[in-house]
Amino acid sequence: MRFTDTHTHLLSFLKNSTLTAVLLRAKDLGVHRLITIGTSQEDWGLYQQLATEASSTIQYTVGLHPCYVEEGWEASVERLEGFFKQNNQAKPFGLGEIGLDGFHLPEQADLAAQVLARQGEAFEAQLALAKRLDVPVVVHSRGQFDACLAAIDKSGINPARIVFHCFVEGVSAMQALIDRGIWASFTGVITYKNADNVREALSLLGPDRLMIETDAPYLTPTPHRGKPNEPAYLVHTAQACAQVLKIPLSVFSEKTEKAVATFWGL
Ligand SMILES: [Zn+2]
Numbered sequence: 001m002r003f004t005d006t007h008t009h010l011l012s013f014l015k016n017s018t019l020t021a022v023l024l025r026a027k028d029l030g031v032h033r034l035i036t037i038g039t040s041q042e043d044w045g046l047y048q049q050l051a052t053e054a055s056s057t058i059q060y061t062v063g064l065h066p067c068y069v070e071e072g073w074e075a076s077v078e079r080l081e082g083f084f085k086q087n088n089q090a091k092p093f094g095l096g097e098i099g100l101d102g103f104h105l106p107e108q109a110d111l112a113a114q115v116l117a118r119q120g121e122a123f124e125a126q127l128a129l130a131k132r133l134d135v136p137v138v139v140h141s142r143g144q145f146d147a148c149l150a151a152i153d154k155s156g157i158n159p160a161r162i163v164f165h166c167f168v169e170g171v172s173a174m175q176a177l178i179d180r181g182i183w184a185s186f187t188g189v190i191t192y193k194n195a196d197n198v199r200e201a202l203s204l205l206g207p208d209r210l211m212i213e214t215d216a217p218y219l220t221p222t223p224h225r226g227k228p229n230e231p232a233y234l235v236h237t238a239q240a241c242a243q244v245l246k247i248p249l250s251v252f253s254e255k256t257e258k259a260v261a262t263f264w265g266l
Contacts, residue, residue: 001030002030002253003032003234003235004033004034004211004257005031005033005034005035005216005234006165006185006213007035007138007166007213008035008037008213009037009039009043009215009217009218010022010036010050010058011043013230014046022232025232027057029232029234029235030235031231031232031234031235033058033260034057034058035059036050036051036059036061037060037061037096037138037165038060038061038062038063038065039063039064039067039068040064040076041079044062044083048062048089048090051092052089055090060092061093061094061096061136062083063096063097063126063138064080064098064126065101066098066101067104069118069119069122070118073118073121073122074125077129080126080129084133092135093136093264094130094135094136094137094138094264095133095135095136096139096165097138097165098122098126098127098137098138099119099123099141100119100144100147100148101140101142102142103142116144120147120151124154124155127151127157128155130157131155134158134161136161136162136163136264138163138165139152140165141164149176152182159180159182160181162182162183163184163263164182164185165185165187166186166189166215167184168189168197169197169198169201170197170198170200171197171200171201171204173201174204174205175204177205183210183259183263184205184210185210185211185212185213186202186212187213187214187237188214188219188220188229188233188237190202190237190244192222193222202241202244203245206245207247207251207255209259210241210255210259211259211260211263212234212238212241213234213237214231214233214234216228216229216230217230220233221236221237224236238252
């Protein structure tokens with residue numbers, strides 16, 4: 001059985017020199033392809049290099065994560081297009097992760113509003129770029145589902161190009177994605193005891209238009225909670241999803257691999 005970790009961050013493994021071992025453990029468990037997701041200028045170039053060296057296993061995206069949107073963000077966003085135009089290096093698979101994060105805001109209300117407004121401007125600018133380039137978009141939404149959806153609707157972007165990564169909302173949010181033809185991707189959260197709302201949303205979506213991811217090194221699935229997450233643990237998320245959907249793991253593998261090929265244009 002084969003799986004694709006559609007959203008991982010390999011930077012920490014690069015930094016602590018564990019990447020080779022981590023990739024081997026993933027491969028042993030059938031995780032044959034990884035998409036390492038850009039968050040800021042710190043990782044874009046490294047991921048481009050990794051994808052250029054290991055193009056059959058590792059793909060990458062570039063994008064300015066909402067938590068890295070600081071004053072002067074425009075200069076970072078201006079650099080993004082260049083990655084899609086280079087001919088002697090691996091091109092990004094898409095733009096992301098981009099979006100809105102309501103969890104890491106300053107306590108003071110007016111400062112929080114300022115930060116959120118700046119995130120919104122950077123999100124809008126990057127959606128416009130993705131629309132122009134016509135590439136897949138990875139959306140990060142924490143506590144800002146409706147605002148993210150409104151920005152996407154306003155952008156006029158093709159909804160079939162968009163995935164909400166780490167979907168942790170309930171059935172009504174899922175229905176809003178289904179109505180638009182937007183994709184959803186599930187993390188280890190699906191294995192958590194208190195995630196009934198996410199499992200209900202997965203049941204509503206069904207097995208044909210979903211992707212899975214680790215978001216490593218974050219969101220470690222049960223039974224490895226407490227340890228840093230890594231791509232090999234994707235298997236636990238796959239098993240939990242197959243169980244919710246009441247289908248054999250082999251069928252789940254086939255269906256998600258097909259979804260990955262459709263969404264990412266493989
Ligand atoms: Zn992420």
